[in-house]
Amino acid sequence: MPNLYFCIPKNDAVYFDEHEVTHMKVMRIKEGEIIDATDGNGGKYKVIVKEIGKNEAHGNVLNYEFVAPTDGRLVLFAPSGRWERLRWTIEKAVELGVDEIYVFNNEHASRHYDDKQEKLELIVREASKQCVRYHFPSIRSIEFLDIFSIAPESTYILDFKGRKIPKRISKSVGIIAGPEGGFSKKEIKLLKERFKSVCLGKKILRFETAVILSTGIFAMKLGKI
Amino acid sequence: MPNLYFCIPKNDAVYFDEHEVTHMKVMRIKEGEIIDATDGNGGKYKVIVKEIGKNEAHGNVLNYEFVAPTDGRLVLFAPSGRWERLRWTIEKAVELGVDEIYVFNNEHASRHYDDKQEKLELIVREASKQCVRYHFPSIRSIEFLDIFSIAPESTYILDFKGRKIPKRISKSVGIIAGPEGGFSKKEIKLLKERFKSVCLGKKILRFETAVILSTGIFAMKLGKI
Known part of the structure; x- marks a missing residue:
């Protein structure tokens, strides 16, 4: 370290x-x-x-x-779920230059992190120190519906049936990663009414691979890494 | 599974x-x-x-x-090193559609896998089954200098000082990931005489993040995922 x-x-x-x-x-x-x-x-x-x-x-x-912050805003919405997977997602998101992380509750979520603010912040702190970031991203646990008020206009759902990641993206981008058990029908309907879906190819990738790859690609486009 | x-x-x-x-x-x-x-x-x-x-x-x-194989050839040269890291690299490479994996010995390598062919193949087999690949990638332990006879013409070294990944790439692509302790001076000189370097941004990423991200981007371009 x-x-x-x-x-x-x-x-x-x-x-x-x-x-x-x-x-x-x-x-x-x-x-x-x-x-x-x-x-x-x-x-x-x-x-x-x-x-x-x-x-x-x-x-x-x-x-x-x-140290001046980078331009643009990269926001990750990560599903609350098993701690090890969430921890890993947060660490990688910090490394890839994400500015804001929101851990959202959802119908199929097995865990909630509403009362774990300090625990979440400590992961961000440790990860930021490890990759020498002078701007720590913010992190907060939210309810599913809060996504709609927080998300930048250009927010994308990671979805196997989505389109390719667009070549040109706006300065503020959000990424929504789905929970392990998938979104509920009601949740996915609400999300799709508002946000576009992107996918990384024709094969279903594992959660962690899809999150790294998509976050990394957006981070590169925004000059965050 | x-x-x-x-x-x-x-x-x-x-x-x-x-x-x-x-x-x-x-x-x-x-x-x-x-x-x-x-x-x-x-x-x-x-x-x-x-x-x-x-x-x-x-x-x-x-x-x-x-099941017909995908077009093109995606080759990963992974440094021999600690088993857990190598195992993880192989698993991710399989998931991302790599066709050939070569584990190369190098001056700073702490481990060699020359006599571990079966162990390497088993990892490929398990990973292929998990992500439902009907074409298992080949895997072999090689010496550093073998890279030069095996590598496709368009082979790129993952290097912090490299250029951006080109927009258009050829049908056969190789990726060389550096070992934990870095290449020796002699090794990097030989590599740079023959291959171009690419980097993913201005920040140094951790080994596993850089490997997933670059392999994933080439795999997307080649339609492997």
Whole structure:
């Protein structure tokens, strides 16, 4: 894991929470050492570590630089479902430069993540640190119907019966990945009334392959990766 | 797992080896049942199971159909390295319609698979059955220098410093994925003298993400998926 730490800026200092303290301990960081950190909002810091406590650490900023966000908006709607699969989807989406992730509840969902906001954010944080992203994507658990108010106009449903991914896409794109058990009839009807479907070819791909491939292609088109 | 079995045709009957017997036992297949099978060479069989022995089973063919292979040739050169990563690469390549897989030895390789032909073929077989491919891709362990005699003319090195994947590609395409520890200086020099480099964007992606994404994009262009 590259040594990027998540910090919370406060006046001229930065603070690190318990998860970052754990990361520092794993990396055997000592007080007085210089580390790279980010606030997840574009801030790139060089920090000299002043004190490492049990649940918190703090340091002084030696250098600060703002990394501009990429243009455009890439939004992933991922179905709530088994944790390992969701975790993997979030990690890959972060790596592929997605800006917003929404975990949506649906009729066939076996799990809900409404009360797991911190858990979701931690996955995003760890994944962002690993691939050195200075802008952490936002993540939130939503209800199925919220998709309609959040989704960019150019949002596509990943669907075996869809069209090819268009050559030219707009600056804001959404991708809706279906749940393991499929959408309910009512859900798919509502989705298709509003959004277009895209598919990646004539063969049904596994969930994770379809998500990586489609997110990657949109990310390339938008210059996110 | 879909219930597709690998069979060896012999006169009017088909035989199943010990691995297929295990699969049948897991699926609780009984003698007299009808199953779907493939010989991995385009043959699609309906088979009535006649006898399930300890290490072998056999059945009679009720129906045979030849599934034509897709046009074009998609070849993946995957570095020998840790087994779990190689296994995953093979599984995804099979799902994405690759025709030939070569596991190449290289200077920085920690592992070799020269004497693991059966192990490699079994992974291809299982992956092909899972994604219902009637043409199993070939797989073989080769030496680094063999790449030059095997690779199609349009073969691309996945390289962070490469160009974009071209819009139009030829009917036969090769993809070379680099090993975990990178190619040696000598190796990369030889490769670059002969092949072009492609990259997927401005960010370095993890091995598995880069392999899925590039293989998937070439597979889509070639109509393999």
